[in-house]
Amino acid sequence: MSGRQKAFLAGLVAAVLVVAAVLLWPDPKQPAAAPPPPTPSPTPTPSPSPSKTYPYAFFAPGTCLLAPWVRDSPVDTYTPVPCEQPHDSETIGNAVLPEGLTDDHSIIQATLELCKAEFTTVKQRQDGGGPYVNSPLVPLSAFYRQGYRDVSCAVTVRVGQEPKKMTGPLHP
Secondary structure, three states: OOHHHHHHHHHHHHHHHHHHHHHHOOOOOOOOOOOOOOOOOOOOOOOOOOOOOOOOOOOOOOOEEEOOOOOOOOOOOOEEEOOOOOEOEEEEEEEEOOOOOOOHHHHHHHHHHHHHHHHHHHHHHOOOOOOEEEOOEOOOHHHHHOOOOEEEEEEEEEEOOEEEOEOOOOOO
């Protein structure tokens, strides 16, 4: 490339830069757009930690389970199964128990209360009918005293005193 061609190319590049600067320079009559306001962060609420391990039954919502308390159950602890397979219970939510509970009875009562809203929603979604039972998975007071506060809210189906198997997920 000759010196003359280099000079022409340098002039062309300079002209393009000047045109770009003129076109992109903000108009002094119009202020630049303000940056968007920061997104407010929600107030943290207690929620169960999914990475935590528990010495008792605790499952994510939507987990279908075989339960050890069912007569002739093939399992001796809660066992997750696909929701399309017959199962005894399904978790519908998780909650965190408050501080200050002193015994198994108060823990059970608090858990039932914490799970009540989710349970009511599930019943309404199932047309309000059916023999659905609020059956949360409750930690014993020994675990509670060790600092475990997370509980799984669950639903079972009963006909009279007999549990009935579910054959599909409760969540849509």
